[in-house]
């Protein structure tokens with residue numbers, strides 16, 4: 019029998035290393051957040067307008083290069099710096115946090131699965147912020163069940179012809195490059211799907227329904243339609259069909275710490291507002307921050323936010339230390355996404371409560387914090403899916419705990435044989 023596991027397995031630990039580059043990028047993001055993101059957040063939210071000024075400032079500061087490797091024009095800073103930058107931007111406006119981070123989500127299929135030629139073709143412009151990116155996976159009838167896609171890409175001569183509709187394309191219309199997941203082999207179970215790049219302006223490609231959303235209103239979420247869209251076969255990511263589902267899952271493992279970081283920023287942003295308000299607002303002759311029930315709320319909000327932050331940093335740090343594709347990354351990414359986004363919702367709800375009637379009014383940004391938080395629990399995999407992923411990993415990892423069998427009641431081990439018949443134990 020195998021001995022007890024060392025403390026490093028199966029939990030997967032990482033040394034969290036904040037490089038000078040990471041700190042510099044995060045500081046730049048915090049500056050841009052206060053100068054370009056926060057002041058216009060209410061207007062962009064109300065009008066459902068993209069914040070181009072902030073995007074240009076992010077591009078000028080080189081922040082879109084955070085997630086692009088150096089050899090393709092980025093800073094190659096990695097997932098932890100990406101999380102720190104996303105958090106800083108989201109602290110001022112959670113919607114702008116996703117407007118930034120979705121470019122990483124759309125680029126990861128190319129970074130993870132693309133050929134060298136494909137990376138050279140698309141990534142340098144993404145790193146400079148000259149081209150925005152979107153990720154087209156979900157469809158009307160395929161959300162959590164990401165393998166149940168119906169959009170097809172059929173090889174005709176030297177071209178793939180894409181037909182069908184995608185739903186919930188974040189950044190649709192703003193983006194120039196779309197990573198599109200489509201069925202290339204309907205007869206295969208495990209190699210059914212491939213990812214292709216479709217560029218804006220390709221005949222037959224259109225942005226159709228621009229959604230009217232509860233939150234994150236400064237970033238468009240649309241339907242993308244593919245009416246016999248022809249792309250050269252060189253646009254098939256990795257130039258090997260059938261790798262799409264794997265690439266989608268690996269992409270989501272890399273991107274979920276980004277949503278989690280957005281959630282940490284969103285929670286911190288709501289807490290910041292609640293703190294300032296609680297110190298200012300007087301009732302019964304004293305600031306409400308002097309009342310124990312309000313203090314309890316503030317203390318819990320801050321503690322949960324800090325716990326979420328370190329789970330995100332730990333997950334992002336582990337990916338940077340070479341973990342992409344490892345099962346432990348998948349579990350940790352799901353944990354970070356699920357925990358941090360639940361925290362963001364709880365903290366935003368409590369922030370509204372602290373603001374009382376004012377919190378319920380759209381005159382103040384705290385109502386927007388609340389509206390923006392909800393989607394975090396839904397997109398890039400619902401928190402139900404995250405819990406399913408976590409539980410699947412835990413159940414597999416339980417195999418590593420054989421040495422604990424001796425502490426389990428014998429009756430529960432032997433009462434039934436594998437076929438359901440009562441054993442003689």
Ligand code: CAA
Nearest residue numbers: 155162163164165187188208264267268348397398399403
């Ligand atoms: N990394 C690499 N490969 C993986 C993987 C991972 N994390 N997870 C699964 N796979 C592989 C498996 O090894 C298996 O490969 P083989 O067929 O070769 O054995 C294959 O993928 C199928 O795996 P499962 O049987 O586990 O797949 P499943 O059908 O049970 O689905 C799921 C698993 C976790 C539910 C997955 O479908 C999922 O993550 N769903 C949620 C999708 C999602 O997050 N959608 C959001 C899209 S983005 C968005 O929200 C919009 C936006 O723009 C922000």
